[in-house]
Amino acid sequence: MEHFLELKTTKIFKDANEFECQAMMFCFKTRFKTFDKNEIIVSQGDELEYVILILKGAAIAQNIDSLGEISILSQLKCGDTYGVESAFAGEKFYKDNLIATEKSLVLFLNTHRLLNPCPNKCKRHDFVLKNLMQTVAESSMKLLDKLYHMSKKSTREKLMSYFISMSKKSNSTYFEIPFNKTELANYLSVDRSAMSTELSKMKAEGLIDFDKKQYHIIKKEL
Amino acid sequence: MEHFLELKTTKIFKDANEFECQAMMFCFKTRFKTFDKNEIIVSQGDELEYVILILKGAAIAQNIDSLGEISILSQLKCGDTYGVESAFAGEKFYKDNLIATEKSLVLFLNTHRLLNPCPNKCKRHDFVLKNLMQTVAESSMKLLDKLYHMSKKSTREKLMSYFISMSKKSNSTYFEIPFNKTELANYLSVDRSAMSTELSKMKAEGLIDFDKKQYHIIKKEL
DNA sequence: TCCTTTTTGTTGTAAAAACAACACTTTTTA
DNA sequence: TAAAAAGTGTTGTTTTTACAACAAAAAGGA
Numbered sequence: 001m002e003h004f005l006e007l008k009t010t011k012i013f014k015d016a017n018e019f020e021c022q023a024m025m026f027c028f029k030t031r032f033k034t035f036d037k038n039e040i041i042v043s044q045g046d047e048l049e050y051v052i053l054i055l056k057g058a059a060i061a062q063n064i065d066s067l068g069e070i071s072i073l074s075q076l077k078c079g080d081t082y083g084v085e086s087a088f089a090g091e092k093f094y095k096d097n098l099i100a101t102e103k104s105l106v107l108f109l110n111t112h113r114l115l116n117p118c119p120n121k122c123k124r125h126d127f128v129l130k131n132l133m134q135t136v137a138e139s140s141m142k143l144l145d146k147l148y149h150m151s152k153k154s155t156r157e158k159l160m161s162y163f164i165s166m167s168k169k170s171n172s173t174y175f176e177i178p179f180n181k182t183e184l185a186n187y188l189s190v191d192r193s194a195m196s197t198e199l200s201k202m203k204a205e206g207l208i209d210f211d212k213k214q215y216h217i218i219k220k221e222l
Numbered sequence: 223m224e225h226f227l228e229l230k231t232t233k234i235f236k237d238a239n240e241f242e243c244q245a246m247m248f249c250f251k252t253r254f255k256t257f258d259k260n261e262i263i264v265s266q267g268d269e270l271e272y273v274i275l276i277l278k279g280a281a282i283a284q285n286i287d288s289l290g291e292i293s294i295l296s297q298l299k300c301g302d303t304y305g306v307e308s309a310f311a312g313e314k315f316y317k318d319n320l321i322a323t324e325k326s327l328v329l330f331l332n333t334h335r336l337l338n339p340c341p342n343k344c345k346r347h348d349f350v351l352k353n354l355m356q357t358v359a360e361s362s363m364k365l366l367d368k369l370y371h372m373s374k375k376s377t378r379e380k381l382m383s384y385f386i387s388m389s390k391k392s393n394s395t396y397f398e399i400p401f402n403k404t405e406l407a408n409y410l411s412v413d414r415s416a417m418s419t420e421l422s423k424m425k426a427e428g429l430i431d432f433d434k435k436q437y438h439i440i441k442k443e444l
Numbered sequence: 445t446c447c448t449t450t451t452t453g454t455t456g457t458a459a460a461a462a463c464a465a466c467a468c469t470t471t472t473t474a
Numbered sequence: 475t476a477a478a479a480a481g482t483g484t485t486g487t488t489t490t491t492a493c494a495a496c497a498a499a500a501a502g503g504a
Binding site for chain 1: 261285287289292293295306307308309310311312313337339348351352354355356358359360361362363365366368369370372373375386390411441443444
């Protein structure tokens, strides 16, 4: 089957064998399509007919607000989906432009077929739904985490909140974060240079230590 | 059937008739329980065995971090659920204390029964899952909205971003918001008095007008 | 109705963050 | 490997925000 290897690595289809995948491609009226760098995968405001699954490459979701300002809301990697929440929430249109940031292979899954009972009663359909549910739930919890850090007043508190949560996840005061400094500042919605200054202060005060993406919480204080 | 009227008003069970509800109470190993004001419904760190559905009353989810600081993460009303995202994401423990803020009636639904195929193959089980999926997706989109507003740098931008989004939802420059000023400040994570000052300025500059919870965008500018 | 509580707007001050500009380092890629 | 690009830390300045304290208005309860 075409692209089975890529499907197998995604959270959504990880449980299914080649035959089942093949069958589900019909269930979900899927189609594969490749996009070049900077090509638009879906456009903000277009009818939400398909949920998107990135199989190769990467993409960004960018939103243009009514003041004309562009903001990048998320970065999608292999295995990531776009539009699932919107589809399940009953939205009719895409909320963002989805743009390939490199040559990408994308799978389109028909939202109607996804949301409604499978006409073929295929066994694996329920697993896919459960997997989708899991990814939605996980992304929701990630949003909650981010919100929790961002709701802190000062940059230092935002940083500490994030570090403590990362420290908990790795069960150690030593941990690695998935961001460089610039990305961390974006994640926490603070000015990069101001954050850099604060990090240096915290290091000087002996609260934390860090090198590249490696961090160490020494004292849990503010 | 006991408490059918309350169940019927929730998003989760809205599709089901009394007989089906009755059947599902067995499927999900549910139990009803009443709580007095300030009683703890579930405790942070306890095993996540049940998803909670508030049928009467109200509750708050409060989180105590490792610095001992308490923060209120959400306020639950009738029909609201707690723990669904955690359950579907495979979390093992409750992330917060859930505390009744008034005399409340609560339904507990067994997470294992919810997540796995129904042994009774009851017809409505899938609808409940779909409804749950919808509520999770909707709450996820609400979080995204909030995050979008909060990521703006200045208080004025946060306010404008929120107002524009509320205006879009009601298809009018006149709209009502679900918050009083204090609650709005909490929602946007800004200081109430600073926000009050900013609102007054915006009114004086002729950008917006407001009275109580009624707002009007006059000019979409900053 | 009156009294109490909550909500709201205002002000001044202190603290913090954004911003801009720069040098230096690391990473990428041609 | 050299050149270009991206990332990082530092500084000083300006702007914004948080904080605190208060009075007035509105809402709720007895």
